[in-house]
């Protein structure tokens with residue numbers, strides 16, 4: 356595949372066995388990839404092959420099978436590191452998910468380096484995973500939270516960024532909103548953080564699966580992401596951190612694998628990244644994560660992004676054309692400013708009712724607060740309907756969404 360124009364999502368869909376499934380004799384329109392993504396046969400087979408022929412413990416036993424499994428696990432780490440352009444594979448810590456990665460940053464790094472009155476700046480568009488760990492640190496260590504607001508069209512309001520960052524120790528923000536779809540100017544925000552002497556923490560959970568990611572070009576300090584949103588298995592994610600910062604971060608969990616020595620009077624930690632990988636790791640999942648990265652790299656992340664933007668442009672045109680004032684789309688009107696996430700209100704219907712009707716047409720969307728309750732309060736809604744697309748979606752899926760919204764309109768009758 357060589358250009359966005361030749362991107363054939365319909366053909367690509369055939370790599371994803373889930374789409375062979377029909378419900379009530381009709382195809383699935385999976386529009387919930389911001390929640391979790393479907394898995395290609397390449398990932399499923401890599402997991403199957405490893406489990407059948409090469410599974411063994413890592414980092415412990417000396418026999419060949421175990422040494423091979425350790426090499427495979429470490430190869431997955433190198434692969435993930437290369438995918439985000441880390442300087443060194445050891446800057447990638449495998450975690451359970453992005454949530455655990457952000458907890459290591461807030462609770463372990465923050466717990467060691469932040470104290471009473473230290474200011475952490477968050478934005479109003481954060482996922483709970485980048486809010487609650489900081490609330491926990493507030494309760495434990497007395498840090499203060501300051502919030503960067505959003506504009507009426509769902510972008511970060513950077514008008515007073517310098518004043519908001521003044522005196523801050525941390526600026527933790529999402530690279531892309533999981534509700535509004537807004538793509539944030541990560542490199543500029545990292546530079547602004549550093550200009551104020553603050554550490555830049557990037558929640559890249561919605562970004563890495565959809566865009567070419569370069570932590571060095573961003574000049575970030577920590578980033579977090581999850582395998583399950585990028586065609587890989589659930590149960591594994593990654594924390595990337597600058598080596599010198601990870602060195603100065605205490606472990607979140609203690610146990611086997613994360614130690615250099617244990618005595619009756621104490622212990623010393625293993626070097627990074629083992630220091631953060633206590634207990635038996637998600638070995639099989641790491642293999643799947645590596646295979647997902649291979650799969651995405653082969654397709655090309657610029658092409659994935661271009662394809663999703665084409666679908667976003669299409670949805671931003673078709674849905675208002677068809678439904679006019681009956682649909683209210685949150686976030687930037689400009690497709691270039693967003694990824695493949697579209698949250699909306701439909702008439703005065705409750706998002707859960709809308710999603711139930713869409714489900715009758717096999718259109719899978721998420722309705723709810725999307726783990727972003729502070730943002731819901733800013734938008735002055737309790738919930739939204741969220742459709743989100745990925746490399747395997749095509750215009751048919753957006754058309755199916757529009758047709759299903761028509762049936763919702765029919766079922767619930769005219770607007771009041």
Ligand SMILES: Cc1ncc(COP(=O)(O)O)c(C=O)c1O
Nearest residue numbers: 452453454482484533560561581
């Ligand atoms: C922006 C963002 N951050 C963090 C998370 C948490 O990811 P996970 O549940 O994989 O830990 C999500 C998941 O929806 C997300 O969308």
